[in-house]
Amino acid sequence: MAKVVKLEPIARETSINTNDNILSALLDSELHVLKECGGRGMCATCHVFIKDGMDSLSPLTRREQRTLEVITTCKPNSRLACQARVVGPGVVVELPSGMYVNAVADIEALIGRRAEQDILHPLDGRILVEAGKLITRTMISQLQNAQVQAGAYLAKTTDA
The missing domain is CATH 3.10.20.30 (Beta-grasp domain)
Incomplete structure (x- = not known):
């Protein structure tokens, strides 16, 4: 039902x-x-x-x-x-306020702009960029590191 x-x-x-x-x-x-x-x-x-x-x-x-x-x-x-x-x-x-980004490529187009809403880290939910703040290249490197960490973690859990 x-x-x-x-x-x-x-x-x-x-x-x-x-x-x-x-x-x-x-x-x-x-x-x-x-x-x-x-x-x-x-x-x-x-x-x-x-x-x-x-x-x-x-x-x-x-x-x-x-x-x-x-x-x-x-x-x-x-x-x-x-x-x-x-x-x-x-x-x-x-729903939590803010958004998760789909991929690093999605956010690269936003470098130099102000975030319309909070942008959240995909693994732990912390705020990477607050609404109204400038989106920088530093955020992209944090996202790339998160993707590497997630990939390594997921590979380890599927192998076990």
Whole structure:
């Protein structure tokens, strides 16, 4: 049976099947969500806050808990959208303010401009560039380092 998930602050509702994850609701709503780890619960790029209905979600897994522990913007109501499955009604998801970049190439075109909204680090969710601040080459090197770290980590976990 389908469940309705409310998305705040964009005031949107989407319907997903029972036991589907919140990430599918975000993607069905045509929201741009970077899935750096491919939905395996090992990065911060689908980090959301549960405003209501935490008891209508699947329990935290050990992997999700470990990932949430390194996210600098984590709160008690934090979940990874790729891991949180909707099993009951009344889920209200609050999207974090800011955006994750798709790739270093996407951000290179923005060098020298001011960020329209916070730009977040893809692995730990910390703010790389605050809204209104200038986007610099330093940020690109941080993103490149993050991609190398993520690739090495993911390769290590799939080999084990």
